[in-house]
Amino acid sequence: MSLVQTLQFQAFAAAGVALLVGLSFALGFRARARIEDLQYLAPTTPLVETVLDADGRAGVGLTADGRLLLAKVMGADIAVRTTPLSAVSRIAIKGEDVVLHLADLGFPKVRLRASPPPLWLGRLAK
Amino acid sequence: MSDPLRTLDAPGWAQFDPVTLAVPLFVGLIIAEMIYVKATGKGRYETQDAGASLMMGFGNTIAKILFGALAVGAFALVSQHRLFDIPWAWWSLILCFFAEDLAYYWFHRISHERRWFWASHVVHHSSQHYNLTTALRQTWTGQVSLTFVFWLPLVWIGFPPLMVALFMGISLVYQFWIHTEAITRLGPLEWVLNTPSHHRVHHATNPRYLDANYAGVLIIWDRLFGTFVAEDSQEPPRYGIITNLGAFNPVRIAFHEWVGLWRDLHQAKNLKEVLGYTLGPPGWSPDGARLTTAQIKAEALRGEQSVR
Numbered sequence: 001m002s003l004v005q006t007l008q009f010q011a012f013a014a015a016g017v018a019l020l021v022g023l024s025f026a027l028g029f030r031a032r033a034r035i036e037d038l039q040y041l042a043p044t045t046p047l048v049e050t051v052l053d054a055d056g057r058a059g060v061g062l063t064a065d066g067r068l069l070l071a072k073v074m075g076a077d078i079a080v081r082t083t084p085l086s087a088v089s090r091i092a093i094k095g096e097d098v099v100l101h102l103a104d105l106g107f108p109k110v111r112l113r114a115s116p117p118p119l120w121l122g123r124l125a126k
Numbered sequence: 127m128s129d130p131l132r133t134l135d136a137p138g139w140a141q142f143d144p145v146t147l148a149v150p151l152f153v154g155l156i157i158a159e160m161i162y163v164k165a166t167g168k169g170r171y172e173t174q175d176a177g178a179s180l181m182m183g184f185g186n187t188i189a190k191i192l193f194g195a196l197a198v199g200a201f202a203l204v205s206q207h208r209l210f211d212i213p214w215a216w217w218s219l220i221l222c223f224f225a226e227d228l229a230y231y232w233f234h235r236i237s238h239e240r241r242w243f244w245a246s247h248v249v250h251h252s253s254q255h256y257n258l259t260t261a262l263r264q265t266w267t268g269q270v271s272l273t274f275v276f277w278l279p280l281v282w283i284g285f286p287p288l289m290v291a292l293f294m295g296i297s298l299v300y301q302f303w304i305h306t307e308a309i310t311r312l313g314p315l316e317w318v319l320n321t322p323s324h325h326r327v328h329h330a331t332n333p334r335y336l337d338a339n340y341a342g343v344l345i346i347w348d349r350l351f352g353t354f355v356a357e358d359s360q361e362p363p364r365y366g367i368i369t370n371l372g373a374f375n376p377v378r379i380a381f382h383e384w385v386g387l388w389r390d391l392h393q394a395k396n397l398k399e400v401l402g403y404t405l406g407p408p409g410w411s412p413d414g415a416r417l418t419t420a421q422i423k424a425e426a427l428r429g430e431q432s433v434r
Contacts, residue, residue, distance in 0.1 A: 009146060009149075013149060013187060016152075020153065020156055021173060021177045024172075027161070029160070029164075030172070070372075072372050074371070074372060075172040075173070076172045079370040081372070106252075106369075106386075107371065
């Protein structure tokens with residue numbers, strides 16, 4: 001394949017991606033999951049503390065053995081991690097907004113709004 | 127040797143890339159599946175997930191342009207030391223089809239069993255959806271992580287490199303349409319072919335479905351090597367990976383496992399740990415703190431037995 005043909009192919013492929021994403025959006029494939037119960041997401045992990053985002057977009061739980069259970073809405077699905085505290089690189093609390101930053105490239109942060117953020121989360125942030 | 131890839135003796139009809147030709151077909155079938163899902167409610171789509179999958183597919187084509195020379199070079203080099211001069215003939219095409227499909231089985235199986243190769247292949251499994259866009263959710267690092275080595279024995283035996291590449295492309299195109307929930311079962315074809323039902327099992331994270339159905343075109347290899355698991359209508363597949371991703375960003379999808387591997391290697395204390403992290407199964411750790419899929423499967427089985 002020549003350079004021109006390669007570029008034409010890439011342009012065609014990019015147009016195809018745009019078309020399909022646009023069609024998916026237009027067809028209404030925009031369902032949002034909602035987190036209403038953390039224990040339900042991890043039935044075998046005993047949780048001693050939990051906090052949920054006001055809009056159900058995320059949740060954080062403290063397990064009995066001192067780890068964190070993190071959950072976040074990923075479109076129509078939910079992704080969950082159980083991780084040691086050491087895997088959380090930073091917890092930022094500003095007013096009602098809480099952001100937990102993780103070192104995991106595939107699960108970079110959990111953002112939630114809680115009024116007010118629970119004290120146990122504040123203690124972890126320190 | 128002036129023609130290391132043996133392109134001069136290849137027939138004109140064989141000199142095409144099946145994947146490139148199939149792109150319009152891919153687009154058309156995805157549109158059809160989206161409309162079908164919308165109309166019937168059978169199957170699932172989500173725009174961000176589909177967008178991420180399509181971007182991974184687009185990036186994969188660019189990665190092949192940038193790094194495809196590695197595979198071409200290796201094929202050319204090995205072809206110069208081939209054992210036999212297998213010609214382009216009807217019988218060699220049949221042989222090559224089976225040999226390529228067997229090579230694919232082992233490439234795919236080892237891509238699940240060894241973390242070095244899993245770091246590339248995990249991309250394809252990282253969607254919690256199972257539709258035709260998932261088929262296009264492909265790695266960007268396959269060439270640089272040397273996944274093509276699994277096909278080098280075919281070239282070494284003496285199959286023309288172009289013939290091997292042709293069947294690799296045909297296999298990839300074949301595997302596109304099996305990424306769907308719109309097709310349930312295909313009767314007697316289920317015995318021989320890799321079908322949507324068999325491949326749904328392969329993409330599932332239910333413990334009983336883990337590490338199964340690695341086939342490309344023919345499911346016979348799984349039946350032969352003991353990795354076949356049939357889909358159970360009482361247990362619908364849950365798609366994705368054991369620790370699902372919390373990001374739709376294509377760069378994060380492409381590199382998250384490589385970064386995880388790098389971090390583990392950085393903490394390795396000796397050569398045994400380096401080898402364990404790199405060539406051990408995904409989930410291996412020196413202290414056993416993490417679980418491999420075999421351990422997850424065994425634990426689930428113990429749980430089932432204790433319930434009985």
